[in-house]
Amino acid sequence: METLPPEHVLPRLSTPIVSRQVVHEQDLPAHAHSFMELAIVREGTATHVSAAGPQPIERGAMVLLRPGEWHGYEDCDNLVIHDVYIGLDLFARELAWIAEDPTLGILLKPPHSGRIALVSGQARLGPDALARLEVWCGVLAAADRKAAQDRATRIGHAVLILGEVAAAVAPVTNGGYLPATTHRSVLRAVRLMEDELAAPWTLESLAREVNLAPAYLVRLFTKHLGIPPIAYLNRIRAERAGVLLIETDLSVAAIGAQVGWTDPTYVSRRFKACFAMAPARYRSAFRAKLERL
Numbered sequence: 001m002e003t004l005p006p007e008h009v010l011p012r013l014s015t016p017i018v019s020r021q022v023v024h025e026q027d028l029p030a031h032a033h034s035f036m037e038l039a040i041v042r043e044g045t046a047t048h049v050s051a052a053g054p055q056p057i058e059r060g061a062m063v064l065l066r067p068g069e070w071h072g073y074e075d076c077d078n079l080v081i082h083d084v085y086i087g088l089d090l091f092a093r094e095l096a097w098i099a100e101d102p103t104l105g106i107l108l109k110p111p112h113s114g115r116i117a118l119v120s121g122q123a124r125l126g127p128d129a130l131a132r133l134e135v136w137c138g139v140l141a142a143a144d145r146k147a148a149q150d151r152a153t154r155i156g157h158a159v160l161i162l163g164e165v166a167a168a169v170a171p172v173t174n175g176g177y178l179p180a181t182t183h184r185s186v187l188r189a190v191r192l193m194e195d196e197l198a199a200p201w202t203l204e205s206l207a208r209e210v211n212l213a214p215a216y217l218v219r220l221f222t223k224h225l226g227i228p229p230i231a232y233l234n235r236i237r238a239e240r241a242g243v244l245l246i247e248t249d250l251s252v253a254a255i256g257a258q259v260g261w262t263d264p265t266y267v268s269r270r271f272k273a274c275f276a277m278a279p280a281r282y283r284s285a286f287r288a289k290l291e292r293l
Contacts, residue, residue: 016085018140019137021042021082023079023081028076029072032069036085038083039065039082040061044058046074046079060124060125062125066239067240068239068275069239100182104159107166129168133165140158185217189206189210193229193232193236203218234270238271245287253267
């Protein structure tokens with residue numbers, strides 16, 4: 001298993017959005033990265049492998065990966081993928097509004113809330129949606145080959161792509177128990193935890209910050225995101241820990257302290273619950289040197 005360094009796909013661009021088409025005639029080893037990836041299957045078949053287990057994919061299937069997540073492809077049969085990579089800093093700047101958008105916000109919710117359905121048969125792209133995405137991804141790919149980068153065009157087409165994906169996912173997530181619009185108090189709680197990841201958050205301290213009773217915050221958070229607030233906190237801590245394991249030489253204990261887990265044993269247990277492997281194994285698997293994928 002390998003790691004895909006950000007500089008391989010997100011070079012020093014003023015707007016870190018990259019689109020490319022890749023053909024996989026052989027298995028692609030499992031790899032991890034520190035940016036968001038959207039993979040759209042254009043042709044062929046394969047088995048997508050990840051912490052969620054193996055799942056068959058074919059034309060119209062999608063895979064959306066948050067930072068720290070690992071995946072790969074097995075049993076590839078002329079698999080043609082269109083990959084879109086988006087640097088996380090965009091979601092803190094130009095695309096920050098997406099978290100509050102009733103449709104696009106679905107894409108930023110953690111896997112536990114149903115996003116893993118992206119690679120199931122329930123959330124497939126229809127022919128028209130796939131045709132539009134192929135055009136927009138092609139425009140982005142063409143922009144990558146130009147010396148002059150059009151920032152507005154890049155961001156605009158990235159939003160069009162994400163909007164099409166969100167529209168396909170919405171019936172799967174919202175058809176169950178997740179509402180389309182996220183409650184303001186839930187959004188505030190999410191921002192607090194993400195902005196101060198290493199803070200010693202408890203349910204009670206978080207509830208005080210958003211002026212809600214702890215039990216009500218749990219109900220509200222679970223209704224809107226599918227998991228309780230502390231489970232969400234552990235998920236985003238694990239994602240950040242995964243990025244640090246890939247990109248730094250810090251010890252597991254030091255990484256745990258940076259993300260808010262002070263007990264090394266607790267770090268290992270929580271990290272493994274999210275990514276199906278202990279931190280040491282994750283680092284040894286994904287820090288290996290690789291040629292450009």
